[in-house]
Amino acid sequence: MLRFAKCVLVATSLLASSAHAQETVAWWDFLSGGDGVRMKQLISDFNKAHEGSIKIEATTLEWGTPFYSKVQTAASVGEAPDIMTYHASRIPLAVKQGILQEITPDDWTKMGLAKSDYADTTWNAVSIDSKQYAVPFDTHPIVLYYNKDLLAKAGLLTEAGKPKGLDSAANFEATLKGLKDAGVKFPLGSVTADGNFMFRTVYSLMGQQDGELLTGGEFLAGDNGEKLQNALALLQGWTKDGLQSSYTDYPATVALFTSGEAAMMINGVWEVPTMVDLKKQGKLFEWGAVELPVLFKHPSTYADSHTFAIPANKGKEMTAEKKKAVLEVISWLSKHSLYWASAGHIPAYGPVTASAEYKAMEPNASYSSLTANMIFDPKTPLAGVAGPIFDVMSTYFVPTLNNEMDPAKAVKEIKSELNDL
The missing domain is CATH 3.40.190.10 (Periplasmic binding protein-like II)
Known part of the structure; x- marks a missing residue:
């Protein structure tokens, strides 16, 4: 009886530790230079703030055609990352290729983000047939x-x-x-x-x-x-x-x-x-x-936008735990994007650009008015970077x-x- 009780305790302990195991999020981006340095710092800050629960493992790939070709190939065999940076201008082609997951209304609620947090032009840039396929992180005009x-x-x-x-x-x-x-x-x-x-x-x-x-x-x-x-x-x-x-x-x-x-x-x-x-x-x-x-x-x-997108990995469904971690990554980075503005980009998340801290940043504050005057690429699979x-x-x-x-x-x-x- 005592031996049985010990076994039950061990099993319970394993289940408990398993429930609280650290979730590793595989990340791909195409960011180099000054914005690459800043993104690496943001990822480091995220990992420190979520130590023991979520860890981003980041890989930086070559910008442009090499990046998008690799994503397409990887997603088709279920080997794409859990999250990636993506240009808004490339979303129509990605949707046609079937390599992006929709960011559902429930996802937005869980992230604590909403349409009202974004400029209409920016929001529309990630929308195809009234569905959102990415979360805008910035605009870079x-x-x-x-x-x-x-x-x-x-x-x-x-x-x-x-x-x-x-x-x-x-x-x-x-x-x-x-x-x-x-x-x-x-x-x-x-x-x-x-x-x-x-x-x-x-x-x-x-x-x-x-x-x-x-x-x-x-x-x-x-x-x-x-x-x-x-x-x-x-x-x-x-x-x-x-x-x-x-x-x-x-x-x-x-x-x-x-x-x-x-x-x-x-x-x-x-x-x-x-x-x-x-x-x-x-x-x-x-x-x-x-x-x-x-x-x-x-x-x-x-303008174009750097966005966060979730690949549709063929034959590999994301677990509920992994999805929760990915949504936390997107939410946290969006709400902490003031530092990203030091790369020159205009954060897409409205509460950041409305903050006193952002309005004191120069020359960012001098050109942020252009958010009301932006135009993006036409919505066609033929458009976008490269x-x-x-x-x-x-x-x-x-x-x-x-x-x-x-x-x-x-x-x-x-x-x-x-x-x-």
Whole structure:
């Protein structure tokens, strides 16, 4: 009898320890550089806060096509991670491929997150047919970086410390010409050797005209081709007049700005840590970053979102315990995303960006207003980071922006090739 009682106690003890065993969450991301450093810190903070209950085991893979190809392959054989970072622009293709789990209304309730916590544009970016397939973590738009010292010297800085002429194409071009007349080598540094990057700027300018890439299944329908042509012609004119750098790749663009050769630069918010670090080291001038100038009808800026998604692993159902742990990971990171803002990104979780701490962050607070003016990629499996739309358009953007191809001809070729897709 005593031996039986001991066996019962041992079995009960094992069941109890099993019930409270640490849950390991397999994580994949594509984050490197400054945002990669910050994500690693957030994961470390999460693991410390959940010691003994949940542990994230993180792996960083190569950004772009390699990452998404690996996810697709892994999910098809049940070997994808428990959670991963995912670009919102890639979600339509992922849903078509069947490699993402839906984030159900019950999941949102368990995470303590809701639609009202997010900007409508951001929420819609992760929604397909009224179902959500990811949780937005941030938005990462492009912005206008500027050298306050050079602009002030040329008399082109406002009393608020921003560049003059942000309200129209004519006024902004006057600022660019003023910088050139003041002896600045490149008034504007632009990534003109990389059409994939320039998509962001061109699409923003289409959005400023209420332009659409895809309408009812047709690319550049109606007058949308004309709106694309307007954007390309404007940017080509800057190159022709020597107002922006030509055939400049991404690293060279950053170098032109940080060296003081370019007075302004259009680039992603993810370069904010670069500027912050250089300034701390005493290697950078006074600088700022603001929403893109209004060059057409109204503000509009291209953006994408880093999101958290849960793979649909074929033949491998997630246990209730694992799902609970994954939802806790997403919830905790979303609610602690203020630190993520130091990577330049705008946290998607509204209570964070509404906080006094975020509003005191610069230059983040200066450009966070663009959240109300964002446009995302069209919802099609052809869109998204490293997708076919990017490839087609970038082929024509480079020669056009560098004054080697007529904008009207570029639009004609782009429209033909996109609709052939």
